Amino acid sequence: MSMATLLDHFEPAALPAHARAFRAEVRAFLAQRMPALPAERRARSWLGFDADFSRQLAARGWVGVTLPRQYGGAELDAFSRFVLVEELLCAGAPVSAHWIADRQSGPLIHKFGNEAQRSFYLPRICRSEAFFCIGMSEPNAGSDLASVGTRATRGESGGWRLNGRKIWTTNAQHCHYMIALVRSCGTPADRQQGLSQFIVDLSAPGVTVRPITDLAGDAHFSEVFFDDVHLEDAALIGQEGSGWAQVTAELAFERSGPERIYSSIVLLDRWLAWLRAQGDRRHAELVGRLATHLAALRGLSISVTARLAAGESPVVEAALVKELGTTFEQDIATSIEAALGTDPGAAIDGELLRTCAYVNQICPTYSLRGGTREILRGVIARGLGLR
């Protein structure tokens, strides 16, 4: 893709009428069902686990939104999905329980699974009865996903034995299943070769989940240990040895969503409310910069959404929006922290201060999940023909 092509791919697009109309439905639902939470809890959004809320959303038909109706899915198009996600994230809804299943695991099973797997898992996902997590990262691997050491070996009487461990798994302690990328033949030196994906039942014997407490005192991440875990043949998802290609497709789903611009939005809105209550106009320039950045990002995000809706696979464009989007999300955090430090003598309400502190402490993760800054810039550079 030449440079000119990449920039020209960001064509301005508008949300179609049905998606605009859908927004009112989502808002009506949230007005009724969204639990009353202080901003410092809503700021957890992505990481906020509330199985009950996820079940209510499922009952409304909005979990498994990309999946066909025959499996209980909503078959929403990309534009309506954009609206749903935008509203959930702007509200700070606790979506973590079903989030991965909805966005990654469900589509993956639908795309690469066999009919039995689809029939079993997809309806459960759409009812919020099956929560999923992702097993990609391993200790000491960082961004180098291909250096997988967790290993599935064929059992003598069929099935597989799984040994190893995965880390940075979101809320594994609350999930029913993990889709794990593991080595089914060869050694870590074989890199992308010989990898496969398995659906692991986290209640199986030999699985141990160790929640990892983070610097904000939460335990949203975890480490998962596999000690000779027995997997049926049916646990293999897709082709044996095709794990790398499948994961690449999965990450492309992951990187293209609008949530890559809204992670700090609860903090920003909470701060705006405070400024208005104080009648404080001194920060108008910063407010305007953040709103302006958001406007451009939202335009880019809808443009990527239009490509998805057209059946394309805008991997480079999505990486660009995510890189810019996480920069924006982190800019919100650090800029509002600075703004709150303008008046050491001001009495600022605790909810705003705690929200600001939380977002500032957790926001380094925004540029980790779904690919670090270095990885994404590498994707963009490749898209520009530089590597």
Add this chain to the structure above:
Amino acid sequence: MSMATLLDHFEPAALPAHARAFRAEVRAFLAQRMPALPAERRARSWLGFDADFSRQLAARGWVGVTLPRQYGGAELDAFSRFVLVEELLCAGAPVSAHWIADRQSGPLIHKFGNEAQRSFYLPRICRSEAFFCIGMSEPNAGSDLASVGTRATRGESGGWRLNGRKIWTTNAQHCHYMIALVRSCGTPADRQQGLSQFIVDLSAPGVTVRPITDLAGDAHFSEVFFDDVHLEDAALIGQEGSGWAQVTAELAFERSGPERIYSSIVLLDRWLAWLRAQGDRRHAELVGRLATHLAALRGLSISVTARLAAGESPVVEAALVKELGTTFEQDIATSIEAALGTDPGAAIDGELLRTCAYVNQICPTYSLRGGTREILRGVIARGLGLR
């Protein structure tokens, strides 16, 4: 050098009493001799050529400041040099004519030249009768100084023949001599091997200087062509084949000076005067940030000066100060440009606008001369033990 060592090397230091007293002398000289120039001319400082001013400075004894008195030098210590340079740059004095000879060529000849070369060149430098330029860069080489293609070959009847060209030479059209890094044996593939330094008389037959006009309309840089230029044996400076080691030492002189923080200072002071005249206090935060950055940089710069005064060779420390310093110089330019754009309707005086435009257009060169950002960060990374 471990990290702790590097940071601990920046010990706070104060200018000693004799250097503080020397400042009054420099100021008295400038009050009398500094030509009246508008800010947009003073902003050229480093690049401003005024042979007459340089001769007056030489008459006062302040050219060749590091050189021994026996050659006409001032033998100023590092602290007094710091004061002299700080005052010249803050005043925006047009120092280009003697600048390179004073800072690089003179010390190089003194360190690596033989007695005949010292006796011939150094007194002329100290009288501002011999202006020097540097021949390091070549077309298509960029930061890769070792890829030298200009070649000196031994003549049959003694001496050398010089062929090739050098580029980005400051004010070569006004200079008497160039100290050129050239290949005296081997090929460009030999890189650092086989390089030597020669003093080239720019009035010699076969030398052509082509001034290069820059984007601001000035012609401060030039390209110098050598077409079978005859060099005497005495033109070789230092050891044949030691050119790389000599140039490395020369660049270390070049990078450690306080001028690496003052290139935009004329613009900053001009803007402050404007703000005061307008009674405009809206930019106090930006003003304070720039003053605060300067204070820290000046402290670091004096700390490096103290190491130089103690006879050390603080190469990594100097690279760190230069990197931070050029960032500061460029930050001044872009921040003041933004500040002037705050009021599209304000009538702003033309001198300030032109100074701002000039500095913004030329400031990319601040992070080129003496090593690009990438080169300097590489030096720091090596100092940190990373490479």
Add this chain to the structure above:
Amino acid sequence: MFTDAFETFLRGHCTPADVRAIEAGASHQPLWEALSGSGFLELMAAEEAGGAWLDLAGVLPMLSALGYHSVPLPAGQAIALRSLLPSEWEVPDGLPTFAPAALVQTDGSLLAPRVPFGLLAEQVLAQWDGVLWLLDAQAAQRRSCGIAHDASADLQWDAAHLPRHARRVADCCGASTLVAWGAALHAALLAGALTRSFELTLQYGNERSQFGRSIGKFQAIQHQLAVMAEHVAAARMAVACAFPAHQRVPALLPAAMAKARCSEAAGLVASIAHAVHGAIGITEEYDLQLSTRRLHAWRLAHGAETHWHGVVGAALLEQADTTVADFVRELQEA
């Protein structure tokens, strides 16, 4: 269709050599006459006046092309002028421009500070006291306020002569129409210059070798080009949002956002472009300077991001109970 034809026109009539010649003092008349004769300046005029009644979305590619090709004449102002003059007016001859502001001085004179193309313009559209005026620039004192080929100038009209040289255009247009057009136009020009700067830099990164490989293979250069691409993409998107279909005059807040986003990108993109290029980039003979000089000048023209962010922020703070996402969405879906 107009876009391709206009591109072809500019590649023929406004090469980098043409730009340099005009900037160096050669007559701009041949280029201006070619532009006028081409009909492109009439694109926003009514069809009965020989125009195409283009809307903002239709005209945006032409305005950005002016920035991309560093056109050294106020063709953008001429195009936009057609959307501002009453349809019954005959468009005046000569180079027009827009005054970012017009201030009545204590002596009754009128000062228009930092007018783009102020040294060349023959007509100046300006707004004060809620009225849009067309002023004869040739009756004004002009004071250059740029360097090296920047034609911007302060213009001042004596109180005594002002009435003869100012023609009342309209009260009808909104209080911020000219202000919004000035911002939107320069955002569109910036989008073109940003794109051109990026293209030159990417090409240079791919073609230039150092230390035995193309510099585009170095991670630090790749990262700088990636960041540049991000900011150019964001700036272009902000501009597109200020030039919607079915509208012929930009709205204030989208124009404010566009100018702010492009002005912010301008400083960053100019800085990366020059850092990647090294010394060659600051020479007169290499084309990058044609674009980056304009990035700096246009960042300032009609207000930098510092100004426009404040306008946007004040508007958002005024709207009680509006979230930032709703604020942005309502502008984009308006």
Add this chain to the structure above:
Amino acid sequence: MFTDAFETFLRGHCTPADVRAIEAGASHQPLWEALSGSGFLELMAAEEAGGAWLDLAGVLPMLSALGYHSVPLPAGQAIALRSLLPSEWEVPDGLPTFAPAALVQTDGSLLAPRVPFGLLAEQVLAQWDGVLWLLDAQAAQRRSCGIAHDASADLQWDAAHLPRHARRVADCCGASTLVAWGAALHAALLAGALTRSFELTLQYGNERSQFGRSIGKFQAIQHQLAVMAEHVAAARMAVACAFPAHQRVPALLPAAMAKARCSEAAGLVASIAHAVHGAIGITEEYDLQLSTRRLHAWRLAHGAETHWHGVVGAALLEQADTTVADFVRELQEA
């Protein structure tokens, strides 16, 4: 001499495990008693009061060590307190802290917002109406305003009880003495935490392998570490300038610059530290968070760079005809 001894003390009594335990709710009394018993808190006190009458330059390494070791108690305030109390006073028992501001409310109560260690402190030094007071913190209502182990709190004293719980310290000290000490102290703490964050990150960059080599071999990581080193060096230098020899109370402008420069570096250094570390850096069990949480909290404490830059800028603008270099030089040579 004190510095090495204090380092040894902290390595023995305030390990990362000790910090975590106190933050998790274990009693801080053993550590506080060890600190009190060690004599280090008396370093600035007069020799006749058992102190060493240390000047600012002498005490700076100790204050930075508190930041480096993430000491979870107001030992820095306790050390500084000795330079502020009249020599005839007996230093009160218990944990002291400094109020960044004290505001008399309309109901006559006194509010001290966002007091560092406000949840733990027993004595609060505060200034209002030009007078320095020592307040009994145990008589105040305390409202936590931090998250996850941050002990800062809003403190409020009822009007009725205030007179009984406030002891007048002095009118004699300059109007900005406490303000300057609060800024300078937190700058010194930040310098320590910045250094520690940088050390951990550099070590991680050298030890951690990815894609078959240590991540410190990647150009992008090297550049981030170089930038980090630059900002830590600048921040430390700014702090050193605020702690000169032969002075026992910081001057306002050098303290302002130190706090501003460190606060600005804090955001950047925390961000790079976490970017280089990846996910491990945000875990509770890895030590980086002990430092970066404090970078954020101390960036805000007693005013962020946004506040202090404004103070410095206003002072410079007030001085007619003073160049920025002279302004800086006069502060540094004062």
